[in-house]
Structures are given as structure tokens and as C-alpha cells.
Amino acid sequence: MSGKVYSEWEIAPRERLRKLQEKKMLKIVEYAYERSPFYKKKFDEAGIKPGDITSLEDFYKKIPYTSKNELVKSQRNNPPYGDFLTVPKEKIRLLFISPGPIFEPYTGEDIKIIRKNLAKTMYTAGATEKDICQVTLSYHFMPAGLFIHWAAEEAGCTVIPAGTGESRMQVDFMKKAGTTIYAGTPTFLKRLGEEAVKMNINPKKDLKLRIGLCGAEPLPMPLRKDLEETFGIELFDAYGVAELGVMSRECEYHNGMHLNEELFLVEMIDPKTLEKVAPGEEGEIVATTLEREAMPLIRYRTGDASAMTEETCVCGRTEARILGIRGRVDMLTKVKGVFIHPKQAQEVVEKFPELGRLQIIVERPEDYDQMIIYVECKESSKFAEWENKLKTEFKQALRIKTDVKMVNPGEIPVDARILEDRRKHYTL
Numbered sequence: 001m002s003g004k005v006y007s008e009w010e011i012a013p014r015e016r017l018r019k020l021q022e023k024k025m026l027k028i029v030e031y032a033y034e035r036s037p038f039y040k041k042k043f044d045e046a047g048i049k050p051g052d053i054t055s056l057e058d059f060y061k062k063i064p065y066t067s068k069n070e071l072v073k074s075q076r077n078n079p080p081y082g083d084f085l086t087v088p089k090e091k092i093r094l095l096f097i098s099p100g101p102i103f104e105p106y107t108g109e110d111i112k113i114i115r116k117n118l119a120k121t122m123y124t125a126g127a128t129e130k131d132i133c134q135v136t137l138s139y140h141f142m143p144a145g146l147f148i149h150w151a152a153e154e155a156g157c158t159v160i161p162a163g164t165g166e167s168r169m170q171v172d173f174m175k176k177a178g179t180t181i182y183a184g185t186p187t188f189l190k191r192l193g194e195e196a197v198k199m200n201i202n203p204k205k206d207l208k209l210r211i212g213l214c215g216a217e218p219l220p221m222p223l224r225k226d227l228e229e230t231f232g233i234e235l236f237d238a239y240g241v242a243e244l245g246v247m248s249r250e251c252e253y254h255n256g257m258h259l260n261e262e263l264f265l266v267e268m269i270d271p272k273t274l275e276k277v278a279p280g281e282e283g284e285i286v287a288t289t290l291e292r293e294a295m296p297l298i299r300y301r302t303g304d305a306s307a308m309t310e311e312t313c314v315c316g317r318t319e320a321r322i323l324g325i326r327g328r329v330d331m332l333t334k335v336k337g338v339f340i341h342p343k344q345a346q347e348v349v350e351k352f353p354e355l356g357r358l359q360i361i362v363e364r365p366e367d368y369d370q371m372i373i374y375v376e377c378k379e380s381s382k383f384a385e386w387e388n389k390l391k392t393e394f395k396q397a398l399r400i401k402t403d404v405k406m407v408n409p410g411e412i413p414v415d416a417r418i419l420e421d422r423r424k425h426y427t428l
């Protein structure tokens with residue numbers, strides 16, 4: 001293992017970890033019920049008292065979900081904290097404000113716990129006290145910049161609080177300071193690479209970068225390879241949600257992101273049925289903050305789609321891993337048990353200049369889901385040929401069999417949604 005194990009819980013047997021999570025969950029459920037008017041009302045309406053919850057099984061079966069919408073609405077009606085606050089206001093030491101707006105308060109104790117846990121993000125990527133970390137994430141209102149700053153500080157790195165923008169200055173200081181760790185979005189790193197070339201700086205030879213910690217944006221494979229080649233660095237993906245915190249990070253095997261299960265109880269649910277999905281199956285990430293003094297969130301629906309595995313990683317860590325962020329669940333629809341990503345269908349069509357716009361229509365005429373993809377095509381004499389070709393292409397991209405119908409350019413209405421789900425019984 002190249003990245004240092006910082007906490008015993010990274011490599012603890014899962015049964016022990018489960019017990020720890022259960023203990024913390026029981027405490028936070030009781031705490032939230034007693035102190036947060038929102039959770040008192042929510043549990044009362046569901047007919048639940050904290051005493052009814054004695055195990056994780058009870059928790060999964062009985063505790064209702066919390067949506068982002070509920071948090072935003074409550075804070076809008078009663079700013080800044082809504083009915084979520086669990087401490088007197090004078091105990092709050094830090095307040096982030098994320099788009100929504102969502103107000104995220106932290107007590108001194110919260111800050112201590114988070115700082116300590118954030119160190120894992122750095123250590124797992126292999127950071128040491130010899131590293132110089134340049135943080136190019138935003139420090140304005142939102143938590144990303146400060147969180148990664150703390151992570152690097154806790155791991156003993158030298159931290160440069162660069163913030164966003166100023167690419168020329170970033171590259172110049174990177175060179176002069178001998179920055180070894182980049183922390184920021186992948187697209188900004190790409191821009192820095194281009195800026196460096198303009199400044200006659202060879203990003204690979206003249207800069208000392210060795211680790212890139214990416215977050216706040218997807219990190220698709222072609223971009224990752226491109227950046228690793230340009231800078232001669234190894235990139236590590238991380239995933240967090242502003243109102244929850246940094247929940248997971250990659251190890252050197254890059255096979256999913258390890259969850260910080262000491263701090264978060266993470267579940268993967270079907271966003272339509274709200275049932276737990278099987279391991280490895282795609283679903284929506286739901287998380288409970290296991291230690292949060294100022295504003296605990298319980299079974300909070302992130303809206304992000306991923307899959308989860310509890311298999312021990314090659315690196316030896318026993319933490320569950322989420323396997324990439326696959327978009328927002330409200331953009332997805334499940335057909336025959338598989339999530340459909342309209343973007344993937346779009347990518348297939350964009351490969352061929354002969355093709356135009358597309359529309360995916362999902363119906364359930366009898367008992368079975370039926371999906372038809374309509375695609376505009378200039379070559380009306382070759383419709384049958386295209387239909388066959390695209391059936392194969394879509395099957396590879398979407399992982400299920402689909403019907404394809406070619407139409408003339410202009411036949412798909414301009415304002416048509418790319419994916420239209422006409423199955424009435426789905427209400428989400």
C-alpha cells in the first residue's frame with residue numbers, strides 16, 4: 001500500500017465497522033429527534049420514536065429519507081438554518097453557504113472531527129509532510145477549498161491557499177514554490193497545462209507535480225489520461241456533497257472511491273421504489289452524518305447516481321467503495337432494471353454526421369417496459385440499414401436491447417425532451 005492507513009477503521013473487519021456505525025447511528029437519531037424541530041416532526045409524522053430504533057435493520061426499515069428540497073425549503077422559510085439546527089446559535093464557529101442556498105453550520109467540535117477525518121483523503125493518495133499542496137478550489141462561501149486545505153494541513157503538507165482563477169499566476173507560483181500536489185477540478189488543471197505551454201514551461205519537466213487531487217467535477221477516463229500524461233502525475237478522484245462533506249476518495253488502485261464510513265453511513269437506493277439496491281447495482285447515494293453536532297442529516301438523498309461494493313479493495317482497505325459518479329438520478333430512468341443515461345445515447349448519435357437529433361421514449365403498453373429511440377437521419381433510403389447499425393451501437397452503450405426508428409430531419413419536435421418516460425405508475 002503506498003498511501004498510509006491513517007485510521008484503524010480503514011482496515012477494520014466489516015462486522016466491527018457495522019457495530020460502530022450502528023452505535024453512532026442510534027446516538028445521532030436520538031440526538032436529532034430531541035434537538036431538531038425538523039426531525040422531531042418528521043419522525044412523529046412517521047409514527048416513530050427513537051426508542052423504536054434499536055438496530056441498523058430498524059433504521060433502514062423505519063427512518064424516512066430527507067430530501068435536499070426539504071432542507072432548502074425549511075431554510076428559506078426560516079433563515080438561515082431552518083428547523084434543522086441542533087445547537088444554540090452561539091456554538092456555531094463556521095458557516096458555509098452553498099447554492100440553493102443551503103446554510104451549513106459547524107461547531108468547534110464538528111470542525112475538529114472533520115479535520116481529522118479529512119486527512120485520510122490526502123494520506124490515501126500518498127501525500128506526506130514533504131509535499132507542497134496548491135489548493136485551487138473555491139474558498140468563497142462554499143466548503144470545497146477549505147475542506148481540502150484542512151486535509152492537506154492535517155497530513156502535514158505545506159499548503160498554498162491559491163483559490164480559483166489566475167491561471168498564469170498559479171503556474172508561475174507552482175514552478176517557483178515547487179508544488180507537488182494539485183488540488184482542484186480536472187478542467188482547471190487542463191487549463192493550467194495550456195497556460196504553462198504558453199509561458200514556455202514544460203508541465204512535465206519544469207513542474208514538480210506528482211499527485212493531483214480532483215473533485216467537484218466528473219473525471220472521465222480520456223481527460224484523466226490526458227492530464228496524467230501532460231503533467232506526469234497520478235490523479236485521485238474524490239467525492240463529496242457540500243451539505244454532507246467529503247465522503248470518499250480513491251486509493252492507488254483507482255477502482256472506485258473508498259467511503260469514510262466512520263463519519264458517514266452510506267446506502268444505495270432505487271430512486272423510484274426507494275428500496276435498497278443489490279451490491280454493484282446502480283442507485284442513488286443516500287448518506288447519514290454519523291457525527292455532526294450542529295446540523296445532522298439523516299438518510300439524506302444526494303441525487304447522485306453510483307453503485308457500491310463492500311468487497312475488500314486490493315489495497316487492503318475494507319471500507320465500502322462507490323464506483324464512480326454516474327450523473328444525477330433525476331436525469332436517469334430505469335428500464336428493465338437498468339438505468340438509462342440519455343447522454344450515452346447522445347454520444348452514439350454524435351459519432352455519425354448523417355444523424356441528427358434523437359428522442360428516447362419509454363412506455364409500458366402491457367406488462368413490459370418498451371423503449372424506442374427515434375433518430376433523425378438525412379439518408380431516408382438507408383433507414384433499415386441505420387436501424388440495424390444503431391441497435392448494436394445502443395446495446396453496447398446502454399447495456400440493454402432497444403428498438404430504433406429512423407425519422408426525417410425535423411420530425412422530432414424542437415422542444416422535445418431527450419428522454420420521455422410515459423409509464424404512468426412511476427411518480428418520482
Ligand SMILES: [Zn+2]
Binds near residue numbers: 252313
Ligand atoms: Zn483501495
